[in-house]
Amino acid sequence: MSRATVFASPRRATNVTLPETLLRDAREMGINLSQACERGLAAEVANIHRQRWLEENKGAMDAWNGHVAEHGLPLAAFRQF
Numbered sequence: 759m760s761r762a763t764v765f766a767s768p769r770r771a772t773n774v775t776l777p778e779t780l781l782r783d784a785r786e787m788g789i790n791l792s793q794a795c796e797r798g799l800a801a802e803v804a805n806i807h808r809q810r811w812l813e814e815n816k817g818a819m820d821a822w823n824g825h826v827a828e829h830g831l832p833l834a835a836f837r838q839f
Contacts, residue, residue, distance in 0.1 A: 774795060784791060812819075831837070 774791075781791075784794065
């Protein structure tokens with residue numbers, strides 16, 4: 759799901775428990791709690807998606823790295839330095 763799709767989707771109210779000092783500081787700074795929570799949660803979800811993708815594709819990446827180590831980069835003869 760793209761980031762634009764997430765932010766455009768319907769909203770649902772939920773309860774979040776936060777430390778009092780953090781909540782007080784955020785309110786004093788005029789931070790929109792819903793937006794801040796949404797950005798933080800979206801970042802965490804994206805991070806977990808990334809970690810899972812890396813784990814799921816580790817075998818393919820290891821195989822490719824082994825191939826390059828053994829045979830060199832494809833089209834290496836045409837690289838200009």
